[in-house]
Amino acid sequence: MNSGRSSSSSGGVLGKGLRALCLWLCKRLAPREIGVLFERLQIALADEDPRVGHYALEFNNPQALCFLMDAYPALQGIFATYPRMGTVRLLDIGPAFGASAGLLSQMHRSHFLGPKLVVDVLDIYDSRRKFIEMSYPLVNFMHASIESLPGDAKWDVVYCSNAIEHMENPRAFVQSVMAHTSGYAMFLAPYNEALPLSEDHRSQITEQTFDGFAVEAVKVFTTAAWPMTADGVQRQQILVVIKAQAQRGLASVADGGEGPSPALASRAADHWDRWQAAHDAQRPRMTDWGDHPEVLRLIGAELLGSADTSIVGFLADRLGARQAHAMSLCCGDGSFEKALLAGGVFRTIEGLDISEVRIGAARAAAGEQQGRLTFRACDIDAADFGEAVCDAVVAKAALHHLSRLEELFDGIARCLRPGGVLVTLDFFGPTRFQWTDRQLDEANRFLETEVPEELRRLPDGSLYRATRPTVQEMIEMDPSEAVRSADLLPLLRERFEPELDLPLGGTLLSLILHGSIVDNFEPGNEAHDAIVRKAFALERRLMAEGAIGSDFRLIIARPKSAPTH
Ligand SMILES: C[S@@+](CC[C@H](N)C(=O)[O-])C[C@H]1O[C@@H](n2cnc3c(N)ncnc32)[C@H](O)[C@@H]1O
Structure with missing residues (x-):
């Protein structure tokens, strides 16, 4: 697992010549033209097929950001449990095109809103890495599955928006996530989705999915990001916050708290x-x-x-x-x-x-x-x-x-x-x-x-x-x-x-x-x-x-x- 953080940080990445070229371009292009150029690059980096880039910018990112807005008050509550001047390590599992992780990394890059966030994202697909690394340079992309991480890889807060319903065994997935969470994990998902499930969804998610975990908060709500179906069924989301039994420390890290590791x-x-x-x-x-x-x-x-x-x-x-x-x-x-x-x-x-x-x-x-x-x-x-x-x-x-x-x-x-x-x-x-x-x-x-x-x-x-x-x-x-x-x-x-x-x-x-x-x-x-x-x-x-x-x-x-x- 290569963090790649140094190569994605802003300082010292561009060589002198490249920096001079950028400055030269910036002097000659209007800010809007630079913005358009940036978007073109995003679209190009999203996939060879430009429709994928448009899908990212016009549908997937707005939806992800709307889910984040739904979740943000609860996230703020979690951040408030950490020292205000401290640093919180956050992992976004299944980040799509990285918009939520990107926004969180920007909002919490300083202590203005509370603890600073160091944001990692984890995806089983590597295809969105370039898009994410260019669009959100503060975010560290990791290509791996949660199950493949070493036992001692831990994050203070894990954010997992609309990924769990894609799992055949969502409870096993929650267990894997909790094994890498030392503070809180937050899951968002379609609530008790009607059958037949949407394409790519594998499981219905309800409160029962989280039975037996240390659930701190559950909310079922409607959201613009998960609107009514074409035939008029109002769809809902569920938001669940689970507290890690991480304070059990060594005992929990590798085995979910059942015994010493x-x-x-x-x-x-x-x-x-x-x-x-x-x-x-x-x-x-x-x-x-x-x-x-x-x-x-x-x-x-x-x-x-x-x-x-x-x-x-x-x-x-x-x-x-x-x-x-x-x-x-x-x-x-x-x-x-x-x-x-x-x-x-x-x-x-x-x-x-x-x-x-x-x-x-x-x-x-x-x-x-x-x-x-x-x-x-x-x-x-x-x-x-x-x-x-x-x-x-x-x-x-x-x-x-x-x-x-x-x-x-x-x-x-x-x-x-x-x-x-x-x-x-x-x-x-x-x-x-x-x-x-x-x-x-x-x-x-x-x-x-x-x-x-x-x-x-x-x-x-x-x-x-x-x-x-x-x-x-x-x-x-x-x-x-x-x-x-x-x-x-x-x-x-x-x-x-x-x-x-x-x-x-x-x-x-x-x-x-x-x-x-x-x-x-x-x-x-x-x-x-x-x-x-x-x-x-x-x-x-x-x-x-x-x-x-x-x-x-x-x-x-x-x-x-x-x-x-
Ligand atoms: C700070 S040292 C203290 C040693 C000694 N009591 C002293 O005051 O100098 C902590 C000790 O805890 C031991 N230790 C850490 N985890 C342990 C565990 N699970 N079981 C037994 N010893 C452990 C370490 O090997 C280390 O020697």
């Missing part, structure tokens, strides 16, 4: 295998905002009782140095687990992680703790923890990598012995790092005004700015990253009773000290530490004012209902 789990494992190998090769001092000693001192002073109190020391006091056995989820290379044992928080720990390489590194580093510290490679999204097998479940930077959260929390409750606790230090912020505008604005203002350029340098020499990745980029980078992080806190509070809930912040600090940037801040360098203190103070002030939340928290909680053992 081995393909994506293995991609996450590969990502973390490579991460560990790169980490072993480079050995950076710090990899995360929360590794910086000054940050830890500030958190200690603010939340743990003193600047010198570490998280491990705090947990040892709080949990009363029980002779307890803990299971640690997504343990990575086991450093935190080693520190927990050394700090006397638990007597034994079993660490679980999907990455064999990380588990190998953890085993190798266990040293003299080996007898009390064991590790097991497994996909926690598919794991059964057993019943009443431990006194605590530890999850540090772990829960936000898991997608089957309902099953996970039930599994944690079940595996705890009576009186057992969940201890989590995790990211509870926006799913797939869809940072809020306020977060980005504040972090970037701080970076630009308070952080000298040498501290903002990325390894490639460029200057770092905080940005909001697209959901697709996130999935490509690591399909487990922040897969349902925004769902974590409500679900945890629904099923567990927190006995401690500390807002650690990180909402700005994790963006300011992002990735390799944290390592530019020399621990103990007073000037660098002063910047960290200033960022921390800004974050605490904005949190206190309610302008931002706390993306990271330390929570100790007990299951609400006694688990059934």
